[in-house]
Amino acid sequence: MRTLLYTFLFFIGMNASAQQKWDLRQCVDYAMKNNISVKQADVQARIVALQVKQAKLAVYPNANLSSGLGTQFGRSIDRTTNIYSNTQSLYQNYQLQSGIVVYNYNRLKNSIAYEQFSANAALQDVEKAANDAALSVCTYYLQVLASKEQVIISQLQIGQTKSQLDITKKQVAAGSLPELNRLEIEAQLANDSSTYISAQSNFDQSVLALKAILNMDAAAPFEVAIPESSNIPTLPLTELQPDIVYQLALNNQPLQKANDFRIKAAEKNISISKAQMYPTLNFGVNLATNFYNSFKKVDGYTINGYSLNGDVVSIGNNSYYISSPNITIKQSKNSLGDIWKGYGSQLDNNFGQTVGFNLTVPIFNNGQYRTSYEQAKLNYKSQLLNKEGADMTLKQNIYTAYSNAISSLQKVNASKKSVETNQKVFDFATKRYNLGLLSTIDLLTNQNNLLKAKLQLVGNEYDYIFKMKLLEFYKGQGLKL
Numbered sequence: 001m002r003t004l005l006y007t008f009l010f011f012i013g014m015n016a017s018a019q020q021k022w023d024l025r026q027c028v029d030y031a032m033k034n035n036i037s038v039k040q041a042d043v044q045a046r047i048v049a050l051q052v053k054q055a056k057l058a059v060y061p062n063a064n065l066s067s068g069l070g071t072q073f074g075r076s077i078d079r080t081t082n083i084y085s086n087t088q089s090l091y092q093n094y095q096l097q098s099g100i101v102v103y104n105y106n107r108l109k110n111s112i113a114y115e116q117f118s119a120n121a122a123l124q125d126v127e128k129a130a131n132d133a134a135l136s137v138c139t140y141y142l143q144v145l146a147s148k149e150q151v152i153i154s155q156l157q158i159g160q161t162k163s164q165l166d167i168t169k170k171q172v173a174a175g176s177l178p179e180l181n182r183l184e185i186e187a188q189l190a191n192d193s194s195t196y197i198s199a200q201s202n203f204d205q206s207v208l209a210l211k212a213i214l215n216m217d218a219a220a221p222f223e224v225a226i227p228e229s230s231n232i233p234t235l236p237l238t239e240l241q242p243d244i245v246y247q248l249a250l251n252n253q254p255l256q257k258a259n260d261f262r263i264k265a266a267e268k269n270i271s272i273s274k275a276q277m278y279p280t281l282n283f284g285v286n287l288a289t290n291f292y293n294s295f296k297k298v299d300g301y302t303i304n305g306y307s308l309n310g311d312v313v314s315i316g317n318n319s320y321y322i323s324s325p326n327i328t329i330k331q332s333k334n335s336l337g338d339i340w341k342g343y344g345s346q347l348d349n350n351f352g353q354t355v356g357f358n359l360t361v362p363i364f365n366n367g368q369y370r371t372s373y374e375q376a377k378l379n380y381k382s383q384l385l386n387k388e389g390a391d392m393t394l395k396q397n398i399y400t401a402y403s404n405a406i407s408s409l410q411k412v413n414a415s416k417k418s419v420e421t422n423q424k425v426f427d428f429a430t431k432r433y434n435l436g437l438l439s440t441i442d443l444l445t446n447q448n449n450l451l452k453a454k455l456q457l458v459g460n461e462y463d464y465i466f467k468m469k470l471l472e473f474y475k476g477q478g479l480k481l
Helices: 002-019 024-034 036-057 107-174 179-214 242-252 254-275 343-349 368-434 440-475
Strands: 062-072 075-078 083-086 089-103 280-293 296-315 318-333 352-360
Touching: 024 036, 024 107, 024 179, 036 107, 107 179, 107 254, 107 368, 107 440, 179 440, 242 254, 242 368, 242 440, 254 368, 280 343, 368 440
Parallel strands: none
Antiparallel strands: 062 089, 075 083, 089 280, 280 352, 296 318
């Protein structure tokens, strides 16, 4: 029972999702989370953020513990006697090292600042990728709206032609019009149907293109909310003067912000490169100990006579020569218990400590540090030029968008006048045709002219809306319909 309930709720959810209509805000929000370019920029920003973390950790002391365990064969130094012998031995050592940079001409401090500015620039790159995706979504969204309007106009045209065909059939049946008039209007109906099919195909293609920008499955249910073009709010051109919009865009566009951060990072990189040519003072601590076993133990000894050793001892008036015993030592391999018997005491006896400072003064490094310093200064100049070029491109784009907006507005006004005029012409032509004073060809010509004018008006209206939305976007108003 519970499984059936879950299945029912699942299909209810799928049906609700299929019936949901997506407006521009929903499309943009979806693109922010799913667009591939935005995801890639976000991953890069996360990588740079890790570099910031690493730069901050570099100011703390480092510490490393190492240990080695193994055996020695053949001729080697006996670590208990410090002389060469040809024996097999077991050894183990421990070493703990720690160090910290005391002075390096602020290289670590500048490295942190450099990585932080780079991270801020990477975040602005994410914002730029999001803005680019939003603009693409807006472009394709408006294309969907325009193509849908053309579908609606084509449908109305078919209805109008059918109505005209019904009237003509009645007149032909009454004998007031020849059969040719009916055939000509039927041919026009076929042409109108072809126009409708093309408009519907363009609409479907626009929807698929929008899905691709959203990184959405092409087979997923998707329906766009269709607002009336006349209800889409736009700011008046007087509030979108290009010089004012440009000054605002310099402060709100992510590319300009990213360039500012990269310039600051390049300044810090100059200081980092310069620090390489100055002395570096490090403080270090080293703790070490070791264990050694020769794998042999003493099992006993044998005295094989005595030999004079050359020493003489005087007792009273008598002198005595001293003899030393000839001893043969018996040795065998130690057991595991014998090997580890003195492990702790050896580690304690061999424990050594080192504490000290290390000063490194660069004298000659084949010009690498000097070259790096000069490259850092040139990179700074390159970043300044990048910013100047990006600002010039932004200004050019804003002035071009403003000029295109004025041109689009003029086209809209001209298209409205054309639709109004062609509507009057078609109305008069229809009346004359019904009175038998106008041929069918002339009527259809006027009808097609009206259709073209309406389709042209739709295209010009949405083109004008996009140009205005682009200016609003540069101004920092965001994208909304």
